[in-house]
Amino acid sequence: MTSLIGWRDQCFQILFVVAAAPLLAGWLQTVRALLQNRRSAGILQPYRDLFRLFHKETLIPEQSSWLFQFAPYVMFGAKIMAVAIVPIIANGLPLASAADVIALVGLLAVARIFQVLADMDTGTAFGSYGAHREMLISALAEPALLAALFTASLLARSTSLVQIVHLSQIQLFSIHPSMVFAAIAFGFVLLVENARIPVDNPATHLELTMIHEAMVLEYSGRHLALLEWAAQLKLFLYMTIGFALFLPWGIAAKPSLTSLVIAAGLVLVKLFFAVVVLALVETLLAKKRLFRVPEFAITGFLFGVIGLLSHFMLGS
Amino acid sequence: MNSGDCLLWVLYASLLALLPTVLVAIPALPIRWKRSLGFLLTVAFCLLLIVVGIHALASPALHASIPGPLTDLAWQFTLDPLSGFFLLVLGSVGFAASLHAIGYFHHGSQSKLKQVLLPYPVFVTAMVWVLLAANAYTFLVAWELMALSSTFLILVEGQDQRRQQAAYLYLLIAHLGALALFVAFALLSHGDLISNGNFQRMAQLSDSPIVANAVFGLTLLGFGAKLGLLPLHAWLPEAHPAAPSPVSALMSGAMLPIAVYGLLRIDWQILPAGAVWWGPLWLGLGLCSALFAVLYSALQTDMKRLLAYSSMENMGLILIALGLSRIFAEQNLWPLAALALIAGLFQVLNHAFFKSLLFLGSGSVLHATGTLEMSHLGGLIRSMPQTAFLVLIGIFALAGLPPLNGFASEWLLLQAFLLAPSLPSGMLRAILPLAAAGVVLVTAVAAFAIVKFYGIAFLGRARSAVAKQEAGIWERASMAFLALFCVLLGVFPGRVVDSLSHITALLLHGSQIAHQSALALTPISAQRASYLPGVFLLGIALSIAVVFVLVWWRFGRSLRRAPVWSCGFAADYSAQTQDSPTGFSQPLLRIFGVSLSTLRNRQGGRNTLPVQIPDPFWKGFYLPWGRVTLWIAGGISRLQHGRITSYLLYSFLTLIVLLVFFR
Numbered sequence: 001m002t003s004l005i006g007w008r009d010q011c012f013q014i015l016f017v018v019a020a021a022p023l024l025a026g027w028l029q030t031v032r033a034l035l036q037n038r039r040s041a042g043i044l045q046p047y048r049d050l051f052r053l054f055h056k057e058t059l060i061p062e063q064s065s066w067l068f069q070f071a072p073y074v075m076f077g078a079k080i081m082a083v084a085i086v087p088i089i090a091n092g093l094p095l096a097s098a099a100d101v102i103a104l105v106g107l108l109a110v111a112r113i114f115q116v117l118a119d120m121d122t123g124t125a126f127g128s129y130g131a132h133r134e135m136l137i138s139a140l141a142e143p144a145l146l147a148a149l150f151t152a153s154l155l156a157r158s159t160s161l162v163q164i165v166h167l168s169q170i171q172l173f174s175i176h177p178s179m180v181f182a183a184i185a186f187g188f189v190l191l192v193e194n195a196r197i198p199v200d201n202p203a204t205h206l207e208l209t210m211i212h213e214a215m216v217l218e219y220s221g222r223h224l225a226l227l228e229w230a231a232q233l234k235l236f237l238y239m240t241i242g243f244a245l246f247l248p249w250g251i252a253a254k255p256s257l258t259s260l261v262i263a264a265g266l267v268l269v270k271l272f273f274a275v276v277v278l279a280l281v282e283t284l285l286a287k288k289r290l291f292r293v294p295e296f297a298i299t300g301f302l303f304g305v306i307g308l309l310s311h312f313m314l315g316s
Numbered sequence: 317m318n319s320g321d322c323l324l325w326v327l328y329a330s331l332l333a334l335l336p337t338v339l340v341a342i343p344a345l346p347i348r349w350k351r352s353l354g355f356l357l358t359v360a361f362c363l364l365l366i367v368v369g370i371h372a373l374a375s376p377a378l379h380a381s382i383p384g385p386l387t388d389l390a391w392q393f394t395l396d397p398l399s400g401f402f403l404l405v406l407g408s409v410g411f412a413a414s415l416h417a418i419g420y421f422h423h424g425s426q427s428k429l430k431q432v433l434l435p436y437p438v439f440v441t442a443m444v445w446v447l448l449a450a451n452a453y454t455f456l457v458a459w460e461l462m463a464l465s466s467t468f469l470i471l472v473e474g475q476d477q478r479r480q481q482a483a484y485l486y487l488l489i490a491h492l493g494a495l496a497l498f499v500a501f502a503l504l505s506h507g508d509l510i511s512n513g514n515f516q517r518m519a520q521l522s523d524s525p526i527v528a529n530a531v532f533g534l535t536l537l538g539f540g541a542k543l544g545l546l547p548l549h550a551w552l553p554e555a556h557p558a559a560p561s562p563v564s565a566l567m568s569g570a571m572l573p574i575a576v577y578g579l580l581r582i583d584w585q586i587l588p589a590g591a592v593w594w595g596p597l598w599l600g601l602g603l604c605s606a607l608f609a610v611l612y613s614a615l616q617t618d619m620k621r622l623l624a625y626s627s628m629e630n631m632g633l634i635l636i637a638l639g640l641s642r643i644f645a646e647q648n649l650w651p652l653a654a655l656a657l658i659a660g661l662f663q664v665l666n667h668a669f670f671k672s673l674l675f676l677g678s679g680s681v682l683h684a685t686g687t688l689e690m691s692h693l694g695g696l697i698r699s700m701p702q703t704a705f706l707v708l709i710g711i712f713a714l715a716g717l718p719p720l721n722g723f724a725s726e727w728l729l730l731q732a733f734l735l736a737p738s739l740p741s742g743m744l745r746a747i748l749p750l751a752a753a754g755v756v757l758v759t760a761v762a763a764f765a766i767v768k769f770y771g772i773a774f775l776g777r778a779r780s781a782v783a784k785q786e787a788g789i790w791e792r793a794s795m796a797f798l799a800l801f802c803v804l805l806g807v808f809p810g811r812v813v814d815s816l817s818h819i820t821a822l823l824l825h826g827s828q829i830a831h832q833s834a835l836a837l838t839p840i841s842a843q844r845a846s847y848l849p850g851v852f853l854l855g856i857a858l859s860i861a862v863v864f865v866l867v868w869w870r871f872g873r874s875l876r877r878a879p880v881w882s883c884g885f886a887a888d889y890s891a892q893t894q895d896s897p898t899g900f901s902q903p904l905l906r907i908f909g910v911s912l913s914t915l916r917n918r919q920g921g922r923n924t925l926p927v928q929i930p931d932p933f934w935k936g937f938y939l940p941w942g943r944v945t946l947w948i949a950g951g952i953s954r955l956q957h958g959r960i961t962s963y964l965l966y967s968f969l970t971l972i973v974l975l976v977f978f979r
Contacts, residue, residue, distance in 0.1 A: 054871045061880035063777055065697045069875070073867075077860035084855065097842070098851040099718075102730055106718040110856070113715060113767060120771035123695070124882040127776070128895030135767050136903050139760035143753040146730075150749050153734060159845045207883050218881060222871045226863070294907050305750065312737075312746050 005255045006094045010084060013093065016264055017083045017240075021232040022046035024239075024271055031279035046232065050225050058221030064121050071118030072219070072226040078111040079233040087165045088240045089263040090252040100159040101149045104241075105142075108193075111230070112138060119215040126207055130214025133290060137199065137211065140297035141192040144185055147304025151182035152245045154311050165248045177314060181307030183246045188300025190238045192293070194231075196278065198285040199293055209287070239274050240267065323378040323395040326368050326403075326448065330441045333361040340433035347426055351418060354433045358414040358440055365407030365444065372400025373815045379450065388510050394450035397818040398585075401661065402447050402577045405668045408801070409569035410440050412794040416676045417562040419790030420683065431472045432560070435465040439566070446574055451513040452501040456494065462574075463490035466567060470559045482554035489551045493541030497578075500534035503527055504586060519586045528587055532594060535582050536601075542575035544628040545635070546605040547937045553612075556624035557688070561679020564620060565672035568627040573664045576634055584642075584823050592646055596744070598639030603751055606632030606758045614765035614904050615929045617897040619678045619688045622769055623671065626714070629762060630667045634660045636755060637729050643744065644735075650827035652735045654820040655839050658829060659728035661816050666713065666721040666805060673710035673798040674769075677703060680787035680795075681773065690897040692781040693773040699783035702792055704774045709799040711770045713806070715763040719849035719856075721805035724837065726759060728813075731845055761904070768900050777891040807849045809837050905929075 026043040033040035060068060084095045085104055099107065116134055119127045149159075155176060156164040192199050195212035204210055207217070216227050244251065250266030252259040288296060336354035339345065372378075377396035384390045395403075417436075421429055442465060445458035467490075470483045505512035506521060523531070537548070544552040556564045583590070606629045613625030637660030644653035680703050681696060682688050697704040713722040733755070736748035787795075805812060810832030817828040829839055837847040880886055955966075 054867075057873065058875050059878040060875050062877050063695070063698075063880065065701075065775070067697070067775070073860050073864050074856075076863050077856055080859040080863070081852070081855045084859075095851065095855060097846050098848040098855065100845045100847065102727055102845075103718055103723075103847050103852070106716065106723050106727075107852075107856075109715070109763070110712075110717045113712070113717060113763065116767055117771060117775065120767075120775040121697070122880055122882075123776035123891070123894055124880055125885075125893040125895070126882060128771075128900060131767070131771060132764075132895065132900045132903065135764040136907075139757070139764050142760040143757045146756045147749070147753055150734065150752065154737060154749075158843060159731070159734060160843065163843060217883065222867055226867065290903060291906060301753070305753075308749050309746055312742065 003094065006092075009090045009252075009255060009260060010093045010095060012260060013089045014080060014083055017088060017236060018080065018229075018233065020268070021229065021236040022050060024236050024275065025232040027272070028235075028275050028279055031276055032283060035279060035283045046228075050229060053220075053225035053228070054222050056221045058223055060223075061122050061218050063123050064218075067114075068118045068121045068218075069223070071114045072223040072230070074114045075111045075230045076226045076233075078107055078114075079230050079237065082107050082237055083233065085161070086237065086241055087161055087244050087248075087251055088267060089260055090255070091165050091169075092162055092253070096162050097160070101153060101161060101164075102159060104161070105145060105149070108234070108237075109138075111234075115215055115227075122218045124218070126210070126214045126217055129208075130211060130217075133211045134215060137192060137293055137297070140294050141189050141300070144297055144300035144304050145189045145193075147301055147308060148182040148185040148189065149245075151178050151185075151304060151307040151311055154308070155179065161244055165244050165251055166253070168245075168248045169251070169253065176311075178307040178311035179246060181303050181310060183242070185300045185304035185307060186242050186245065188296065188303065190242065191281070192297055192300070194235045194238055197282040198288045198296065201287045204287075211290075236271075239271060242274075243267070243270055322368055322371060322375075323380045323393060323448070326364070326395070326444065327380065327382070327393060329361055329364050330444045333357060333441050334437050336433050336437045337435075340430050347429060350433065351421055351424075351429055354429075354437075355414045355418045355421075358437055359411055361440065362407040362410035362414060365403045366411065368395075369400045369402075369404030369407055370815075372403065373397050373818050375400075384453070386510070389453055389513075390451075391454045392450040392514060393445075393448040393454065394515070395448060397822050398577065398580060399447045401665075401816070401819055402573060403444065405573055405665055406440075406443055406447065406570040408798075409566055409668050409672045412672055412676065412798050413562040413565045413569075415794035415797070416565070416679065416791050417560075419788035419794075420560065420562055420679055422788060428472065432469070432563075435468040436563070439465040439469060439563075443570060443574060447577060450515055452505065452509055452515075452518075453513055456498060456501070459494055459497065462571065463487065463494065466555075466559075466563070466571065469563045470555055472563070473558065473560050478554075479558045482551070482558040486551040486555040489541050489548055493538040493548070495538075496534045496541070497538035500531045500538060500582070503531050503534070504582075515581070515586055523587070525591065528590060531587060532583060532590060535579065536597075539575040539578045540601075542578075543572055543631045543635070544605075544609075545601060545631070546608055547933050549605070549609070549628055550931065550933060550938055552628050553616075553621050553624045553931070556627070556675075557618055557620035561620075561675050561682065564623075564679075565675035568623070568675060569668035569672035572627060572631055573634075573668065576631070576638070576660075576664055579635075579638065580823065589646075590642075595639045595642030595644075595646055598635050598642060599751060600639075602632045602635030602639055603754050603758075604632075605629075606636065607754065610758050610761045610765065611904070611908055612929070612931070614761055614768065615898075615901050616765075617690050619681065619690060619693075619769060619773060620675070622765060623674055623678065626762060626765060627667070627671055629758060630663065630671065633729070633755065633758065634663050634667070636660075636751070637663060637732070640729075640732055640748070643739070643748075644732075645824060647739055647741075649735075649738055650824050651829065651840075652732065652738060653824055654817070654827045654829050655728065655735070656732040657820050657824065658813055658816045658839075659725055659732050661819060662725040662728060662809070662812060665812065666725050666802075669798050669802050669805065670710045670713035670722060673795055673802065674707060674714065676791065676795050676798070677707035677710065680791045681783075683791075684783040684785055684787065685781040687781050689781075690769075690772045692779055694776045694891060694894065695778040696774045696783055699778075700774075700786050703787045703795065706792070706795040706799045707774065708770065709802055711766050713802040714766045716759050718847075719806050719852040721802050721809070724806055724809040724812075724847075724849065726755075727837070727847055728809075728839060729755065731839055735840075764901075764904065768897060772895065772897050772900060776894050779891050779894070807853055808834055809847075809849065810834050813837065813839070 025046045030040040085099050116131045119131045153159040156167040200211040252263040372395050380393045382391040442458050442461035449455035467483050467487045504518045541548040609625045609628035613622050616622040641653045641656035713720040716722045716726045733752035739745050813832045821828050835850045
C-alpha cells in the first residue's frame with residue numbers, strides 16, 4: 001500500500017475501533033440482560049457512562065505518586081498502538097511490520113504492568129489484592145496464549161500477523177485441526193485475560209472477589225473513563241485478534257475505501273455473533289474460586305499443546 | 317591504538333589496576349582520597365575494557381605470552397571476539413559498580429575501606445585474566461584468584477555468623493567446581509598440562525567419545541557451580557545478599573557470565589563435535605534451573621535474595637539458548653544455531669545491565685533506610701524519586717517489556733524456538749515448542765516477582781522503615797548510565813546483533829545472521845518476523861501524548877487530592893494493611909505447593925512468627941551428601957590413632973605397593 005493511503009487506512013482503523021469498542025460492551029450487556037430476563041440499559045449505555053465520567057471531578061489518593069496519574073494514559077495509548085498493529089479492517093498497514101504476535105503480547109503486557117503498579121501505588125489492601133491476583137493469573141495464561149499463537153504461526157511459517165492473515169485468506173475453506181485446537185485455547189485465554197466469568201466477575205461489588213475491578217477502585221472522573229474505555233478496547237482487540245488468526249475472511253487486502261467499509265461491516269457482524277457466544281458462556285458458567293483458575297488456564301494450555309502436536313503429527 | 321598492542325595494553329592496565337590494593341595500605345593518605353582514587357582507577361580500567369571489548373569484537377584474534385615461573389610454563393593470553401564481548405560486559409558492570417561504590421562506601425570507616433579496596437581490584441583483574449587466558453595454567457590461577465578475592469569481598473559488610481557461613485559455602489562450591497575444571501583440563505591435555513596446556517593445542521588433540529563426554533560432564537559441573545545451576549546453586553542466595561551491593565552487582569552481572577564464557581570456550585571451541593544429547597541436556601537443565609529459581613525468587617522477602625534467585629533464572633535462560641543453539645549445530649543448521657547463540661549472548665549483555673541496575677538500586681535503598689527486608693519498606697517513590705524512576709526502568713527491562721532490551725533478547729530466543737520444524741528429529745520438533753512455553757512461563761513468573769519487588773518496596777506507604785535521604789550523586793549517576801543503556805540496547809538491537817555475529821562466525825564455522833539495519837530486527841527475513849522497537853517507542857509515546865492532549869483539552873480540570881477511599885475502610889488505616897511480601901506471593905505458593913516452614917519463637921513475652929521458605933535442595937541434596945562425607949571422614953579418622961608402630965607399618969606397605977606395581 002502506498003504510504004499516504006496506507007496512513008489514511010491506519011487512522012480509519014484506529015478511529016473505527018476506538019469508537020466501536022463501547023458499542024461492543026453495550027451489546028454484551030444487552031445480550032446478558034436478555035439471557036437473564038432483565039431489561040438492559042440500552043446498547044448505547046457505555047457511551048453515556050463514558051460521557052458522565054469524563055465530566056466528573058477527578059480525585060487522586062493523597063499518598064499516590066505520578067504513576068497513579070500516568071497509568072490510565074499509558075494503558076489507553078498502549079491499547080491504541082495495539083489496535084494500530086492488528087489487522088482488524090485492513091491487512092498490510094504501515095505500522096503492522098513494527099511488531100509480530102510476540103511483540104503484540106509484550107505490548108499488552110506493558111499496559112497490564114503499568115496498571116498493576118499504579119494499583120499498588122494506592123497503598124491499600126485491595127490494591128495489593130488486585131495486583132497479585134492479576135499478575136498471577138496473567139502469568140498462568142501466558143503459556144496458553146503462546147501455545148495458541150505458536151500453532152497459528154507454525155502454519156504460516158511466520159509470526160507476522162500480516163503473513164498469517166494473508167495465508168489464511170488464500171486458503172479460503174481449508175480447516176486445519178491444529179487451528180481448531182488453537183482457537184479453543186485462544187478462547188480460554190480471552191476469558192482469562194479480559195476478566196470474564198468464569199475467571200472474574202466484571203459486575204461484582206464484593207471487593208474480596210475482585211481481580212480486575214480491584215485495580216480501578218481508587219480511580220474517578222476522566223481517569224476512570226479512560227480505564228473503562230481501555231478495558232472495552234482490550235475485549236475488542238482480543239476478539240479481533242482471534243478473527244485475524246482464525247476467521248480472517250473479509251479483511252481488506254486492497255486499499256480502496258469500499259473494501260474498508262465492507263470490512264468494517266463484516267467485523268461488526270462477526271462481533272455480533274462472537275458476543276452472543278461470550279454472553280452465553282458467561283451466563284451458563286459460574287465464577288471459579290481463585291485457586292481453581294490455574295486449572296482453567298492449564299486446560300487452555302493443554303488445548304494449545306494438542307494443537308501443536310496435531311500440527312506435527314498430521315502435517316497441518 | 318595499534319591493533320597488535322591492544323592485548324598488551326589491557327594486560328599492563330590490569331596490573332596498574334591493582335594499584336588501589338597498594339594505595340590502601342599507605343596510612344598517610346587521607347581516607348577520601350583513598351576511596352575516590354581507588355575506585356576511580358577501577359572506573360578508568362573498566363572504561364578501557366569497554367573500548368577494547370568493542371574493538372576486539374570486530375578484529376582478528378591477538379595473542380601474547382609472558383614467561384612464567386617454570387621454563388616451559390608461560391602465562392599465555394589471547395583476545396578474540398568471544399573474549400572481547402565478555403570484556404565489554406565486565407567493563408560495563410565494573411564501571412557502574414565502581415562509580416556506585418564511591419558513594420556507597422562514603423560513610424565507611426578506614427578499616428572497612430581497607431577491607432574493600434584490598435580484594436576489589438584483584439577481583440576485577442582476576443576476571444579479566446580469566447577472560448584473556450589462553451592456556452589451562454593461566455585460566456586456573458585466575459579462576460582461583462577470582463574465587464578467593466570474592467570470598468573476602470563477601471565478608472566486608474560484617475563478620476556475623478550468617479555472612480561467615482555464606483562465604484564458606486561459596487568458597488566450598490567454587491573449589492568443587494575448580495577441582496572439576498582441573499580434572500577436565502587434565503583430560504583435555506591428555507595428562508600433560510605443561511606442553512599441551514594451550515587451548516589451541518588442546519583443540520588439535522583428538523579425544524575418544526568417552527573422554528569427550530567426561531570432559532563435557534566435568535565442565536558442566538565446574539561451570540555450573542559458578543553459574544548457579546541446579547543443584548549447585550545453594551551459594552547464590554546466600555552470597556549475593558551478604559556482599560555489599562556494588563560487589564553483588566559485579567558478581568551477578570560479570571562473574572556469572574564468565575561461567576557462560578567458560579562453557580563456550582571449552583565445550584564449544586575446544587571439544588570436537590559432541591554427542592547428540594549434549595544440546596538437549598543443556599536445554600533441560602537450564603529449563604529446570606530457571607523454573608525452580610523463578611518460583612523461589614517470587615517467594616522471597618529480602619530484596620537482594622529475590623534478585624539473586626532472579627539471576628539464577630536468567631542464567632538458566634541463557635543455558636537454554638545455548639542448548640538450543642547446540643541442538644541446531646548438531647544437525648548442521650548453522651544459521652539457526654547462530655540465531656539461538658546470538659539470543660543467548662544478547663541475554664547475557666542485557667542481564668548484566670538490568671540486574672546490576674537493580675542491585676545498585678537496592679544498595680541505595682539499604683543506605684537510605686537501613687534495611688532490605690521488604691516487609692519493613694514501602695513508599696520509597698516519594699522519598700527517593702530519582703532512584704525509584706531509574707529502578708523502574710530496570711524493572712521494565714527485567715519483565716521483558718518492549719521496547720527495552722530484555723524484550724529484544726527474549727524475542728530472539730522465541731524466534732529461534734519457532735524454527736524447530738526444520739529439525740529432522742520428530743521428538744525434538746514436538747518438544748521444543750513445549751520448552752518455549754516453559755520459557756514463557758518463566759518470564760511471566762519473573763514479571764510477577766519483579767512487580768512484587770518494586771510494588772512492595774517502592775510503592776504504597778512506608779510500613780516501618782523510612783528513607784532518610786535520596787541516593788548520592790555517584791549512586792544516581794551509575795544507575796542512570798545503566799538505565800540509559802537498557803533503553804538504547806532495546807531501541808537499537810540490530811547493532812548489537814550485528815556485532816554478535818562475529819562471535820557466531822568464530823564458534824559456528826563462519827555462519828552469520830544477515831546484516832541487520834540499525835532500527836529493525838529481522839533475523840531471518842522481513843516476511844518471517846520483524847520487530848521495529850524505534851517505531852514501537854515512537855508510536856506508544858505519540859499515542860499517549862495525543863490522548864493526554866485531547867483529554868486535557870476537552871475535559872481538563874485540576875485534580876484534587878482526597879483521602880483514599882478503600883471501600884470505606886479507611887478509618888483504621890494502618891500501613892500494615894497493605895500486602896506483606898509473603899502475602900503477595902501466597903497464591904503462587906499455594907498453587908505450586910512449596911512447603912513452608914514457620915517457626916514459633918517466644919522472645920521476651922512477645923510471640924514472633926518468622927516465616928522461612930527453605931530450599932528443598934538443602935534437605936534433599938546437601939545435607940545427605942554432608943552426612944555421607946562426614947561418615948567417610950569418620951571412617952578414615954579411625955586410622956589416626958596415634959600409634960607410631962602402625963604408621964611405620966603403613967609407610968612400609970605403601971613402599972611395597974609402589975615397588976611392585978609402579979616400577
